[in-house]
Amino acid sequence: MKISVSAGKQAQPLVTFQRGINIELPFFRRKDKVVVVVGATGTGKxxxxxxxxTRFPAEIVNSDKIQVYKGLDICTNKVTEExxxxxxxxxxxxxxxxxxxxxxxxxxxxxQSLDSIVGRDKVPIIAGGSNSYIKALVNDDREFRMRYECCFLWVDVSLPVLHSFVSERVDKMVEMGLVDEVKRVFNPHVSDYSCGIxxxxxxxxxxxxxxxxxVVDNKTRARLLEAAIxxxxxxxxxxACRQLQKIRxxxxxxxxxxxxxDATDVFLRRGQSGADDTWEKLVAGPSTMLVGQFLYDDDRMATIAPPANIITTPQTLIPVIATATR
Known part of the structure; x- marks a missing residue:
């Protein structure tokens, strides 16, 4: 399904002015469209x-600077095949x-990935927490700016609620084998943790x-592990706080x-019956509406007011962000 026509070399129209001067005018084509999902770690990007x-003909481009590396799937919280x-x-x-x-x-x-996706008439969805990557692509890459139009979806969660969820997620990662996974790549001869994964x-x-x-007894090691976690x-x-500040x-x-x-209510109801319905109502459903409107310029969809948990205007967006970071 063709979302928009890719830019390419086209025959240029000639306009004749007085005195026989022919001026070649540029042929403007519509930009291809890209959806970008941003948010702090753990918010559900x-x-x-x-x-x-799964609702649009789309593929995902990862923009997380740690998940881009091979290995440490648990530690980096990569999505599973399922x-x-x-x-x-x-x-x-x-x-x-x-x-x-x-x-x-x-x-x-x-x-290269965007070219491949668009070339197969699909929509690229860029998702990840590394906002420096997104900034470099969307704002600093001239070719990208010329070729693509973006719709940004920011999934936000109140920081106290998010911090509670992150703590629980780390515990689950430990249960899944985080410590053993990291131990397999541990090198006692290397103490530099500023490179790569x-x-x-x-x-x-x-x-x-x-x-x-x-070197130490088991009791001391247990305390060290607890402190590390x-x-x-x-x-x-x-x-999460730094990522939120960058988005602001x-x-x-x-x-x-x-x-x-605002996905805060979804996280408050995690583990309860109906949590998935809340996600659909507050996050997935409204996002689908916004993306559909962006991709297809459906005037009927444009007349539908966004749900109360979605802030789309500059006048109301900044105060909401400031409240969320306290």
């Missing part, structure tokens, strides 16, 4: 992107874990615990076409 990709629901993901677990994948690298690889939250925090093996939780919450700055600076979707 991947879930929403997959939901949308969670993908058959949706093709690009730039997920493809990079050598020992190299640095820069913003320029992301732009180059993402551009070693930057992932969960790797440097466990360093002291791994180095204590055979607590540090993973703290650092993940710090990351990006909106303020570039005035993106951004729709803030």
């Amino acid at each position: 991947s879930r929403l992107a997959i939901d949308l990709a 969670e993908c629901q058959g949706v093709l993901h690009h730039l997920l677990g493809i990079v050598d874990p020992n190299v640095n994948f820069t913003s320029n690298d992301f732009c180059n690889h993402a551009s 070693r930057r992932a939250i969960g790797v440097p925090e466990l360093d002291h615990y791994f180095r204590s093996e055979g 607590a540090k993973i939780k703290d650092n993940t919450c710090v990351l 700055r990006l909106y303020k600076q570039w005035k993106w076409n951004m729709h803030r979707i």
Whole structure:
């Protein structure tokens, strides 16, 4: 299904003015459309992107600077094959874990993925928490700006609620084998955690615990492990705050076409019956409406007022963000 016509070399119309001067005018074509899902870690970006990709002819481009690396699937919280629901993901677990994948690298690889997706008449959905990658692509890449039009969906959750969820998620990751997974890549001869996948939250925090093996007693090691897990939780919450601050700055600076979707009630009801219905009502359903309107310019959809939990105007967006960060 063709969403929009890709830009290409076209014959240019000639307009004849007085004195026989022919001037070639540019042929303007409609830009291809891209959906971008942003939000702090743990807010449900991947879930929403997959939901949308099952409702539109779409594929997902990962924009998380840690999930782009191979390995540490639990530690980096990559979506599982089951969670993908058959949706093709690009730039997920493809990079050598020992190299640095820069913003320029992301732009180059993402551009190739976008060309491939659009060339197959599908919609690219860019999703991930690394806002520096998204900034580099959307604002600093001239070719991208010329070729694509974006719709931004910002999934937001009240920070106290999100911090509680993040803590629970870390506990579940530990139950799934986080510690053993990180131990398999631990190198006692390396103490630099500034390169590649070693930057992932969960790797440097466990360093002291791994180095204590055979040196201290079991009781001390248990305390070290407890402290490491607590540090993973703290650092993940710090990351969420920083990501939220970056989103605020990006909106303020570039005035993106951004729709803030408040998913707080969904997280408050997690584990309860009807939680999935709440997700559909407050997040997936409204997002589907917004994306449908963006992709197809359906005037009938444009007349439908967005739900109360979606803030779309600059006048109301900034105060809501400020409240959410307290």
